[in-house]
Each structure stands twice: as C-alpha cells, then as structure tokens.
Amino acid sequence: MRVVLGVSGGIAAYKACSLLRLFTESGHDVTVVPTAAALEFVGAPTWAALSGKPVSADVWTSAHEVPHVRLGRSADLVVVAPATADLLAKAAHGLADDLLTNVLLTARCPVVLAPAMHTEMWEHPATRANVRTLRERGAHVLEPAEGRLTGADTGKGRLPEPDELYAACLAIRSTGAGASGGAGGTIDTAASGGADGRPLRGRTIVVSAGGTREPLDPVRYLGNRSSGKQGVALARVAAARGARVVLVAANVAVELPEDVEVVRVESTRQLQQAVEKAAAGADAVVMAAAPADFRPAQVSATKIKKSADEGAGLRLQLTANPDIVRGLVAARGSAARPVVVSFAAETGDDSGSVMEHARAKFARKGSDLQVVNEVGRDRVFGADDNTVHLMRRDRAEVRTVGPASKEAVAAAVLDVVQELLG
Numbered sequence: 001m002r003v004v005l006g007v008s009g010g011i012a013a014y015k016a017c018s019l020l021r022l023f024t025e026s027g028h029d030v031t032v033v034p035t036a037a038a039l040e041f042v043g044a045p046t047w048a049a050l051s052g053k054p055v056s057a058d059v060w061t062s063a064h065e066v067p068h069v070r071l072g073r074s075a076d077l078v079v080v081a082p083a084t085a086d087l088l089a090k091a092a093h094g095l096a097d098d099l100l101t102n103v104l105l106t107a108r109c110p111v112v113l114a115p116a117m118h119t120e121m122w123e124h125p126a127t128r129a130n131v132r133t134l135r136e137r138g139a140h141v142l143e144p145a146e147g148r149l150t151g152a153d154t155g156k157g158r159l160p161e162p163d164e165l166y167a168a169c170l171a172i173r174s175t176g177a178g179a180s181g182g183a184g185g186t187i188d189t190a191a192s193g194g195a196d197g198r199p200l201r202g203r204t205i206v207v208s209a210g211g212t213r214e215p216l217d218p219v220r221y222l223g224n225r226s227s228g229k230q231g232v233a234l235a236r237v238a239a240a241r242g243a244r245v246v247l248v249a250a251n252v253a254v255e256l257p258e259d260v261e262v263v264r265v266e267s268t269r270q271l272q273q274a275v276e277k278a279a280a281g282a283d284a285v286v287m288a289a290a291p292a293d294f295r296p297a298q299v300s301a302t303k304i305k306k307s308a309d310e311g312a313g314l315r316l317q318l319t320a321n322p323d324i325v326r327g328l329v330a331a332r333g334s335a336a337r338p339v340v341v342s343f344a345a346e347t348g349d350d351s352g353s354v355m356e357h358a359r360a361k362f363a364r365k366g367s368d369l370q371v372v373n374e375v376g377r378d379r380v381f382g383a384d385d386n387t388v389h390l391m392r393r394d395r396a397e398v399r400t401v402g403p404a405s406k407e408a409v410a411a412a413v414l415d416v417v418q419e420l421l422g
C-alpha cells in the first residue's frame with residue numbers, strides 16, 4: 001500500500017523512524033512528509049535513507065510534480081506520528097501552509113493521527129475541540145499513551161510504541177474505514193463501527209498464542225515450533241480496534257503488547273483452563289495457539305536417567321489431550337456467543353491434501369471460522385508473513401489471504417469476527 005508518513009515537530013519524532021521501518025520491511029511504499037519543526041528533531045537525510053525517497057517539508061520542491069496534491073490523492077493511508085498540538089490545530093482548521101497540511105486536505109484515504117504532547121497541551125480545551133472536530137470528520141485520532149514525557153515528568157501524552165501504531169494503521173486500513181475520512185473529508189464510519197475507527201470497542205476478545213509444552217520430567221518437555229507471532233498480532237489488532245483483549249500466552253517467543261491482559265500458561269491443560277475461564281462472558285475466542293494433541297502419560301518427578309546400556313532407547317507412552325475448541329463449542333451450546341475461531345496448521349500427506357485435512361478438521365471442531373495455514377519446516381512458524389485460507393461455517397467459499405504480514409492476516413480474521421458479531 002502507498003503510505004504517507006507525516007511527522008510533526010515533537011520529541012517523539014525519532015520513534016517514527018521505527019514506524020517507517022515496520023512499513024517498509026513489510027513491503028509498503030512510504031513517502032515521509034515531515035514538517036519544518038520535525039526536521040529540527042530528525043534530519044531529512046535520515047528519512048530519505050530509511051524510505052529510499054526524496055524528502056521535502058514544503059510545497060515548492062519539485063513543484064512541477066504538484067506534490068501537494070499528488071501525494072494525498074495517491075495515498076492508501078496517511079499517518080501522522082507524532083501529531084503535535086499545532087498540527088492537530090492546523091488540520092482541524094484546514095490550514096495548508098506546508099506540504100503535510102496540504103496532504104491532509106487532499107487525502108481521501110483513511111487518515112490516522114497519533115498525537116503526542118505534554119498532558120496539559122492534550123487536555124487543553126483548544127486541543128480537545130480540535131480532536132473532536134477531526135474525529136467528527138472521520139479522521140482516526142488515536143489516544144496517546146500514559147508514561148514518561150519529554151522531561152522527567154510522566155502522564156498522558158506519550159506516543160504509543162511503533163509496533164502498536166503499525167498494528168493500529170493496518171487495522172484501520174483493513175476495515176476500509178474512513179475511505180473519505182481525511183482531515184478535510186466527510187464522515188464514513190459505517191465500516192469501522194465508530195467515529196474513532198474502533199469497531200471492537202465494548203467487546204471482549206480472548207486470543208490464545210504460542211505453543212504448549214507437555215512436561216516429561218523436571219527438565220524436558222514435548223513442544224512445538226509455534227512462536228506466537230500470529231496470536232500476538234491478533235491481540236494487538238483487536239486491542240487497536242478497541243477490544244478488551246485477554247491474551248492467553250503459551251511460551252510466546254515475542255514481546256507481548258502492553259494494552260492487553262496476559263495470562264501465561266505452559267501446558268495444554270493449563271491453556272484449556274485459562275481459555276475456558278476467560279471465555280465466560282467473552283464475545284469471541286480466537287484460538288491461535290498450537291496445543292499438543294498428546295502428552296506423556298506419566299511425568300517423572302526426577303530427571304529420567306540415561307540407561308547404562310548405551311544403545312537402549314526410551315519408550316514413551318502418550319495420552320490424548322482435551323480438544324479445547326470442541327470444548328468451547330460444546331459449552332456454548334445453542335448460544336450465539338462467544339464466536340469461536342480455530343486455527344488449523346496442516347501439512348498434506350498420502351492420505352489427503354492440506355485443504356482436505358482442514359475440511360475434515362473443521363467438520364470435527366464445530367468452530368465458526370477456521371484459519372488454515374500450510375506448515376512445513378520453513379513455513380509459517382516464526383516467519384513474519386503468512387498465507388491463510390479462511391473457512392466460514394456460514395459460507396461455502398474459502399477466502400485466501402496473503403502472503404501478507406501477520407498483522408494483515410489478523411485484520412482479515414477480525415473482520416470476519418466483527419461480521420459474525422453483527
């Protein structure tokens with residue numbers, strides 16, 4: 001997608017470098033448009049080198065290409081991070097005295113503004129009114145985070161971390177919300193379910209992530225290769241869409257988001273207990289974790305010793321683990337909630353193709369949506385991109401998403417969840 005990354009003159013301008021990286025490394029085409037004040041914090045050569053494109057703050061450079069109109073018109077997403085109090089005021093009033101403010105008037109794609117400033121500036125009635133105006137027009141003004149500000153002080157006004165901003169951008173873009181919601185555009189919030197583009201506000205979504213470990217003795221376990229990246233992306237995007245998210249994390253190898261409730265588990269039975277507890281009263285459960293189908297029948301209290309006989313092996317007996325998805329579907333009975341989403345990591349073999357195995361699994365599980373991914377040694381596990389096939393109980397056709405970032409896959413899955421929630 002073609003992204004315009006606007007950067008205005010706040011101390012958090014340096015964080016936009018990481019946001020830029022997240023976009024470019026996922027294959028997006030990014031043009032950085034800083035304000036003159038932003039260039040006091042991070043210089044044009046940094047933006048040019050990181051984006052691979054020329055950088056200008058004014059409307060006069062390359063005037064023959066009419067950049068003040070071209071950039072906004074051709075963008076699929078405009079994000080301003082950080083957005084200063086000054087930038088919000090200009091956008092709310094339709095001023096256009098530099099390239100970024102011109103882009104905000106010509107863009108007809110979703111516009112995301114990520115304010116960052118001292119708490120007093122954020123709470124000032126002038127800023128509150130500007131934010132209200134922008135949201136009423138369909139711009140997505142994100143809430144600043146709380147925490148350390150420019151000096152030694154703390155409070156609300158901090159720019160959210162780049163990965164959160166990135167997830168929020170993808171989530172907003174994927175809903176198609178605000179297709180004419182530029183700072184100067186009209187309101188189009190139907191697809192997003194709210195003027196702030198947070199269609200899951202008021203919903204509770206349980207997401208499981210990672211891979212379980214089944215203990216064998218105090219040292220060893222049987223595990224799987226799931227990194228938890230897809231589940232964490234789901235949690236991030238659901239939180240960015242306004243949901244209260246409970247993330248049940250089984251041995252996740254990646255950093256967990258701060259704005260979700262985390263329950264850490266180790267084994268499949270712990271995962272089951274935690275998910276069932278969180279599912280009570282939830283609107284949806286997305287089971288992205290990879291539980292183990294089997295566990296050792298006996299767990300040794302002491303480390304299993306190697307036999308004195310060098311060639312001797314070890315015979316393990318495994319016992320079946322509970323099927324968590326089937327349990328959730330059974331517990332729901334005839335109720336409509338929670339919507340249950342299962343994941344099926346499949347490989348093809350002599351007995352059938354990936355999709356044949358996946359269809360049989362979908363029939364067994366009874367979930368509302370099954371996300372199928374083909375796995376193999378260098379596929380899916382730990383990768384940043386994913387290709388999935390979405391099978392819905394209420395539709396015959398299967399939709400393929402990807403190859404796409406795990407955030408984009410998460411957004412596609414949550415789009416279906418939103419539809420199912422009505």
Ligand SMILES: Cc1cc2nc3c(=O)[nH]c(=O)nc-3n(C[C@H](O)[C@H](O)[C@H](O)COP(=O)(O)O)c2cc1C
Binds near residue numbers: 012
């Ligand atoms: C060290 C320093 C840090 C600043 N941080 C912020 C900030 O985080 N948010 C903000 O709204 N303004 C901040 N300002 C003030 C803006 O730079 C100033 O309002 C400027 O005119 C913004 O211009 P722009 O909106 O065109 O980028 C800061 C100024 C200085 C000197």
